[in-house]
Amino acid sequence: MEAFVRAHPDATPFHLPAWTQAVARGCGQRDRTLIATRDCAIVGVLPLTEVRSPLFGNALVSAGFAVDGGVLGEGDFTPALLDLAHARGCGTVELRGGALPPGWAADDTTYLGFARDLAASDEAELAAIPRKQRAEVRKALANALEVVTGSRDLADEHYRIYAESVRNLGTPVFPRALFRAVLEMMDADILTVRHAGKPVASVLSLYLNGTVYPFWGGGSEAARGLRANDRMYFALMAHARARGCTRFDFGRSKAGTGPAAFKKNWGFEGRPLAYAKWSEGGARNVNPLNPKYALMVRTWQRLPLPVANMVGPWISRGLG
Numbered sequence: 001m002e003a004f005v006r007a008h009p010d011a012t013p014f015h016l017p018a019w020t021q022a023v024a025r026g027c028g029q030r031d032r033t034l035i036a037t038r039d040c041a042i043v044g045v046l047p048l049t050e051v052r053s054p055l056f057g058n059a060l061v062s063a064g065f066a067v068d069g070g071v072l073g074e075g076d077f078t079p080a081l082l083d084l085a086h087a088r089g090c091g092t093v094e095l096r097g098g099a100l101p102p103g104w105a106a107d108d109t110t111y112l113g114f115a116r117d118l119a120a121s122d123e124a125e126l127a128a129i130p131r132k133q134r135a136e137v138r139k140a141l142a143n144a145l146e147v148v149t150g151s152r153d154l155a156d157e158h159y160r161i162y163a164e165s166v167r168n169l170g171t172p173v174f175p176r177a178l179f180r181a182v183l184e185m186m187d188a189d190i191l192t193v194r195h196a197g198k199p200v201a202s203v204l205s206l207y208l209n210g211t212v213y214p215f216w217g218g219g220s221e222a223a224r225g226l227r228a229n230d231r232m233y234f235a236l237m238a239h240a241r242a243r244g245c246t247r248f249d250f251g252r253s254k255a256g257t258g259p260a261a262f263k264k265n266w267g268f269e270g271r272p273l274a275y276a277k278w279s280e281g282g283a284r285n286v287n288p289l290n291p292k293y294a295l296m297v298r299t300w301q302r303l304p305l306p307v308a309n310m311v312g313p314w315i316s317r318g319l320g
Helices: 002-007 015-027 078-088 124-126 131-142 152-169 177-187 228-242 258-265 291-301 304-317
Strands: 034-038 041-046 050-052 059-062 092-096 104-109 113-117 147-149 188-195 198-208 211-219 247-254 270-272 276-281
Touching: 002 041, 015 050, 015 104, 015 177, 034 078, 041 177, 059 078, 059 247, 078 092, 078 276, 113 258, 124 228, 131 228, 147 152, 147 228, 152 188, 152 211, 152 291, 152 304, 177 198, 188 228, 188 304, 198 228, 211 228, 228 247, 247 258, 258 270, 270 304
Parallel strands: 059 092, 211 247
Antiparallel strands: 034 041, 050 059, 092 276, 104 276, 113 247, 113 270, 147 188, 188 198, 198 211
C-alpha cells in the first residue's frame, strides 16, 4: 500500500499508512483504511479513521486529523463506507478531498488550500514574496533570532509553543502522543526559532515526494513583535530546499480569515478544497467558527495554560 501511495501523483502524507497508524497510536482512534484491488494489485486507497467522541459523536473521517485525504486512485468505496458506518454506529462520514460521491453534501467554499513551487535560492524566494510581506521578512532576518532544526530532540519545546498558540486561538491542543508518533513513524522534522536562547516559534513539517507540508506551527506571545513566524517560514523554505524539496504546501485555511490572508501575503493563491459529508440523523460540526462554539472559544482563550493543556487533549482526540 505504501508503494502505491508514494507512486501516485496526487498523494499527500495523509494518504500514507503511517499517518492513520500514528493517529491511532497518538489519539486512541481506530485505523479503518480501505483498499481497492484489481487482479491482486492495489488500484485505490481510502485512508480512514474511526473517530469516537462523547462530545462530538462518532464518525468515519478521511483522513482523520488531516486537511486532505479522500479516495486516492480508483474504486467505488461508497458501499463499503456506508456498511462500515452502520456497523460501527457512526452517524457521519467525512471525505476531505478526492472524488466526491454523488448525492453527498459537498462543500467547496469553507476551506482554501495554499501551495506553490519553491524558488531556487533565498534571494529568488525573497523576490517571489509580495513587497509588503517581503519587508516583514527582511525585518525578521535583521532580528537576533536563532534557527534550529531537529526531530524528537525538539519535540517538547515545540509542543509547549504549539499548545500556547492554539490556546490563544481558543482551541484545544492535540495529545502530545500524536506529535511523537508522527515524528517516529513519518518523514517529519521540527524547525524552531529562538530569541535569547528561548524558543518563540516552532513548526512540525511533513515531507513527501519533494513537497514540504508545514503542519503544526505556532508562536508564543513574544513571537509577533520579533516577527518570529516570518523568520520561521522563510527558514523552512530554505531548509526544505536543502532537503531537495521543490514545492511548499502551506496547508489549508478557512476562507476570509486572517490565516488565509497571511498565506496570500506570501504569494500563495488559495484554491478551493472540496470536502463531502454523508450523515444519518444530522452531521456533526466541529468547525470552531460555528457560532454555537463562540462562547466556548472565548472561555478557552482565558484558561490558564496548564489547565488547557491538561483538558485539551481529552477533547481534541475526538475532533478528528
